[in-house]
Amino acid sequence: MRLPALLAATLWLAPAPALAWGHRAHAAIDRAALAALPADGPLFLRRHADTIADSATLPDSWRAASEPFSKIEEDPNHGWFREQFAFLRPIPRSRYAFVIALYREHERLQASDPARAARTNVRWTGTLPYAAMESYGRLVVAMRAVRAAGSDRRARVLAEGQATYEVALLGHYIGDGAQPMHDSVHHDGWVGDNPNGYTRDRSVHGRFESGFVDRIGLSERDLAPHVAPLGHEGGDLFDAVLAYLDVAGDKVALTYQLEKRGGFADPTDAAVRALVIERAASGAAMLRDMIARAWRESASAPRRDLPDPLDLAAPAFDPATGSAPAAP
Template sequence: MLVAVPAAQVGAWGSSGHRVIGVVAMQSLPETLPDFLRTPGAASDVGEYSREPDRWKGAGQPHDRERDTAHFIDMDDEGRVMDHRGMTMDQLPRLKSEYDAALTRAGLDVDTAGYLPYAIMDAWQNLERDFAYWRVLNAAETRETDLAKREWYRADRLRREQLILRDIGVLSHYLGDASQPHHTTIHFNGWAGETNPEGFTTSRRTHSAFESEYASRNLNPVIVRASMAPLNVEGFDVKARTASYLNTTLGTVIPFYRLEKDGAFRDVDPRGAEFLNTRLTAGAEQLRDYVVAAWNVSAKSSVGWPAVKVAEVEAGTTDPWTAMVGDD
């Protein structure tokens, strides 16, 4: 059953758009993933958790400054962070601290630039850890003959399932941000820079008007789900996939501004709605793929302390009790 988004409940992209991306992606997961993920309740939960990073805002400092800049990456028209001094997505350092240092050396403001790719990669790696623990807990619960230990495994598995849904929601939010053109560009709120050869709007309401009033009236979950491409996780590499995804979204910035200039984001013009739902579809596709890829990678992981291999626990050749409960 597709998500319903009543008009009274929708607001900015941070509610309606993020909710649709989370729900539709969960509804599209393949049967190879655990049953608890493929229920209407799980889809609904992820839809709501997808809004969570926006709901964190306003906690104070340092919380807000550190987290608010996770929602975007400002690239110029050539795909470099901020301007010619910044790196491309393919040149991103391994660590965010290295990214921050490189921008600082180049004379660029880290907080102005944003760090969305690292937020995405961090959330995906966290989900992979979740899945690895779930695999171990599920396998151990199935085989354990000691009733007290089995009950502990069961309780911890259920706790992990709630964490998984919440963590998919966080990943969903950042992948959703990355599907919105304004979250990838220096032109995030009207055309910026010294030149404007095509005469694009410079209105400071450009961003909010698109992702709030317009999105809430014109998003269509049925179209989003029907438009999704097939699963694509072959050779998945989170850094390369994230760079490619952000570059693809950056490529929609000028088309957006051309459509805006041509009046396409009036409700009577189908071109604007098509553009909007295509961007939401991109977010849902990526979330589905990232979740499946995290599940697949988790089968080869090791977790706990002392570490146990997931594959050995699932095969029944290793007892994970101490690794899961702790030896202290």
């Protein structure tokens, strides 16, 4: 049975709570990632594990209505509602090109499907992979500074502090991406056609990622045996992030199935526990891979042979964004 268009639009447009994995899960993901770093990785980060874990939900604090500029910029960075951009292939390698493509689709839909047009925008689609890649780039720069500091204690402290901050941010976005409801329009209850009778209760998000997680006392020790071996050492990292988000998004239906049979309310439910651990361990592995790769990349000086993306003569320069997309 279809929801009336007005009700569907209301569900889409109602203000959403600023939810993400609770602090416990984010901190566990961060600590498990640092513990799984390879021997030739940036092991100095382990000295800052408490700071990284304590800052695990910092980006969520930037999403309050009391700070509207930061909220407007930050909110989309925590989601990737892939049903919203099924029309868009390939995914642009530029945050701004992505936003413009959404707006053009919004304009196209206004007359034929105003309810869908109203949610075809950056807020109701998300920019999570861009936030992750932007943080990754800043992490590489910070790690170069760590290497360059040498025995200069003051320079080392400053560089390690910046790297610690970027790992905390990267960990938050990658951690969010591991949670299936961050990768779907069904982030706060099932939306639209609902033949399986999944809950439309907006509290479902928090009941899974915070309520259940807190009840089982999730820690990095639970994740450690399930963190995959080091990967993503080569290939295109943006594509790898997109694929990682797709894997999480494919588990949305399973998440709702487990909720439907009451699993979220029972801390002894083995299937829900297994899903939480599998997803959080996946986040820890991806974060570890990106940290280790950033460290390897930082061993080389910045390439000087690449075109400046802001140069009007750069390949694929887009006058609508004022830049060329990131090269593969």
